[in-house]
Amino acid sequence: MNLKLLLADDDAMVRAGLRAVLNSEHDLEVIGEAADGSDAVALAAELSPDVVVMDIRMPTMDGLAATEQIVSGGDAAPRVLVLTTFELDEYVFEALRVGASGFLLKRASPEDLVEAVRVIASGDSLLFPPVMRRLVAEYTAAGEQADRLRSNIEFLTDRERQVLRLVARGKSNREIADELFIGHETAKSHVGSVLTKLGVHGRTQAVIAAYESGFVRTGEG
Amino acid sequence: MRAFFAPWVSARMYAQLAYLALAFPLGLAYFVFLVTGILVGVGLVVVGVGVPILLGMLLSWRALGGFERLLQRRLLDVEIDEPLTPIRGEGSLWHRTKLLLTDAVTWRTLLWLLVRFPAGIFVFVVLVTFLATSGALIGLGVGAILDLDFAEWAEVFDENHFLDSIDERFALPAGLLLLAVQPHIVRGLAWIHVVVGTALLGPSSSAREQALQARTTVLEERTKLAHELHDAVGHTVTLMTVQAGAGRKVFDSDPDFARGTLETIEVSGRRALAELDHILGLLREGEGGGSAPPAGLDRLPDLVREVGDAGLVATLEVTGERRPLSQGLDNSAYRIVQEALTNVLKHASAAPTTIRIDYQTDALVIDVTDEGRSTDLAPADRAGQGLIGIRERAAVFGADVDLGPRPEGGYGVRVRFPDR
Numbered sequence: 102m103n104l105k106l107l108l109a110d111d112d113a114m115v116r117a118g119l120r121a122v123l124n125s126e127h128d129l130e131v132i133g134e135a136a137d138g139s140d141a142v143a144l145a146a147e148l149s150p151d152v153v154v155m156d157i158r159m160p161t162m163d164g165l166a167a168t169e170q171i172v173s174g175g176d177a178a179p180r181v182l183v184l185t186t187f188e189l190d191e192y193v194f195e196a197l198r199v200g201a202s203g204f205l206l207k208r209a210s211p212e213d214l215v216e217a218v219r220v221i222a223s224g225d226s227l228l229f230p231p232v233m234r235r236l237v238a239e240y241t242a243a244g245e246q247a248d249r250l251r252s253n254i255e256f257l258t259d260r261e262r263q264v265l266r267l268v269a270r271g272k273s274n275r276e277i278a279d280e281l282f283i284g285h286e287t288a289k290s291h292v293g294s295v296l297t298k299l300g301v302h303g304r305t306q307a308v309i310a311a312y313e314s315g316f317v318r319t320g321e322g
Numbered sequence: 323m324r325a326f327f328a329p330w331v332s333a334r335m336y337a338q339l340a341y342l343a344l345a346f347p348l349g350l351a352y353f354v355f356l357v358t359g360i361l362v363g364v365g366l367v368v369v370g371v372g373v374p375i376l377l378g379m380l381l382s383w384r385a386l387g388g389f390e391r392l393l394q395r396r397l398l399d400v401e402i403d404e405p406l407t408p409i410r411g412e413g414s415l416w417h418r419t420k421l422l423l424t425d426a427v428t429w430r431t432l433l434w435l436l437v438r439f440p441a442g443i444f445v446f447v448v449l450v451t452f453l454a455t456s457g458a459l460i461g462l463g464v465g466a467i468l469d470l471d472f473a474e475w476a477e478v479f480d481e482n483h484f485l486d487s488i489d490e491r492f493a494l495p496a497g498l499l500l501l502a503v504q505p506h507i508v509r510g511l512a513w514i515h516v517v518v519g520t521a522l523l524g525p526s527s528s529a530r531e532q533a534l535q536a537r538t539t540v541l542e543e544r545t546k547l548a549h550e551l552h553d554a555v556g557h558t559v560t561l562m563t564v565q566a567g568a569g570r571k572v573f574d575s576d577p578d579f580a581r582g583t584l585e586t587i588e589v590s591g592r593r594a595l596a597e598l599d600h601i602l603g604l605l606r607e608g609e610g611g612g613s614a615p616p617a618g619l620d621r622l623p624d625l626v627r628e629v630g631d632a633g634l635v636a637t638l639e640v641t642g643e644r645r646p647l648s649q650g651l652d653n654s655a656y657r658i659v660q661e662a663l664t665n666v667l668k669h670a671s672a673a674p675t676t677i678r679i680d681y682q683t684d685a686l687v688i689d690v691t692d693e694g695r696s697t698d699l700a701p702a703d704r705a706g707q708g709l710i711g712i713r714e715r716a717a718v719f720g721a722d723v724d725l726g727p728r729p730e731g732g733y734g735v736r737v738r739f740p741d742r
Binding site: 117211 | 576
């Protein structure tokens with residue numbers, strides 16, 4: 102089954118380039134294009150793609166607001182891959198915090214883009230764990246969320262806490278299974294229940310929650 | 323004892339001493355020169371010759387101020403800045419004279435030069451008295467020890483019988499004490515010269531603040547330009563990267579698309595270069611201080627060649643009788659043409675463009691029109707920074723501006739500078 106993709110970028114030339122790259126893969130299919138955030142939200146609801154490839158800076162509604170609305174649809178909601186023109190900055194982190202599953206610099210190679218879309222669609226591991234964790238560690242501020250997140254973590258079993266720690270270290274489901282000497286499916290279901298108990302959209306948000314609650318500290322792992 | 327006389331072997335003390343030794347002769351020379359020159363100048367103002375004499379005096383005393391700052395720096399080891407209105411500068415003689423006359427440093431310098439005379443007398447008296455007295459006392463003491471007779475000398479040099487009144491046993495210690503104190507006196511006198519000199523010869527704190535403010539503004543402006551450059555060029559180069567990646571990936575499967583990406587990359591590259599040129603031009607303008615005068619209309623052939631290198635075919639037509647323009651107007655006219663061409667590069671895919679410069683009897687008219695397909699350009703696209711810049715430049719000279727699509731096709735920038 103093909104992965105269905107939606108592109109959101111205000112530059113038609115950039116969209117054309119992304120579309121060509123993604124459509125050239127036999128298992129990927131671009132099913133829609135949006136020129137701004139509100140278009141992206143509408144099309145995501147209408148077409149229910151698997152992944153939305155989203156530019157951050159767009160007119161009328163930016164990629165942050167659009168991401169937040171798109172992922173609010175619950176488990177069935179599309180996952181979001183955020184694209185950024187320049188460096189990894191607080192906008193990128195903010196996009197991850199509101200629910201994007203990963204990010205990519207626009208200047209990344211076509212191969213990296215295809216890989217990123219596949220990783221995000223599967224949800225089995227973090228996209229670029231080291232960079233992601235550095236970004237999260239840098240911008241995470243233990244704020245008002247901390248208490249609520251801590252009480253969520255209280256509900257985790259010991260095994261689930263172990264799993265969360267490994268997720269925060271960027272381990273994939275397969276690696277978690279190997280490390281804890283459990284089956285792949287068991288690992289997957291542990292990750293699933295961690296996400297549910299934390300009330301987060303995906304493992305990227307679980308990592309952010311782990312840092313924001315103080316469960317995992319900067320520089321740890 | 324050694325510590326007591328240590329200052330006598332310090333090079334710094336001798337430099338200070340040299341400065342103070344010069345105080346009286348220099349002060350006297352300044353005083354005579356300034357008082358004579360100014361009085362003569364004032365006296366001859368009615369005849370007219372006085373004005374250039376006074377102007378010459380003004381320039382001389384500012385130059386002497388520079389010499390005085392040099393002396394202070396060299397001999398007193400003091401950091402003293404040059405004033406912000408230098409004697410040599412740009413602009414007409416009258417303009418510079420006005421600047422000098424309104425600069426407080428000019429008048430503070432005059433005050434300093436005149437005060438140097440009484441101060442010099444004071445310094446001279448203090449130094450000579452101390453040296454002579456300590457010398458005499460030491461001589462007396464040594465004489466007493468060696469049992470020499472100064473009676474005949476004293477008749478000549480000590481009419482008031484000052485030395486007679488002193489107990490010979492105290493003469494040597496007293497003389498040595500005075501000698502030891504001397505460097506401290508020198509240091510004190512030098513310190514007074516440093517404090518007053520810095521206050522009178524250096525730029526005032528408000529002028530310093532202004533200069534700092536101006537510098538800060540320039541730096542802020544540059545940061546802004548750097549950001550602009552990063553944003554604009556960064557965006558374009560990102561687009562080029564995305565298109566190039568896509569072109570490579572589908573090179574075999576979709577050759578038509580791949581060819582399209584090459585065209586996009588070409589146009590984008592051109593746009594990025596134009597953007598770079600434009601912003602670099604702004605930066606160069608900001609640097610100022612260059613010896614070359616700002617560019618004028620006579621540089622247009624060079625500009626046409628430059629945009630030609632970027633792929634824009636521009637034709638220059640000059641009509642009417644060419645005449646010299648004021649530097650400001652000449653530069654603004656040149657910049658407007660430059661902005662207009664940059665816009666053609668950016669927005670009209672470098673369509674062939676005609677530049678017309680018409681020297682009319684009562685106006686200078688500039689017209690830059692391209693043959694681009696203006697229909698597929700949103701007006702908002704053309705209302706970029708460049709066009710705003712054109713309006714601003716034109717407004718300074720009360721010029722009429724006519725920007726917009728031309729009925730015969732293309733886009734035109736027409737500015738009419740009235741003769742004033």
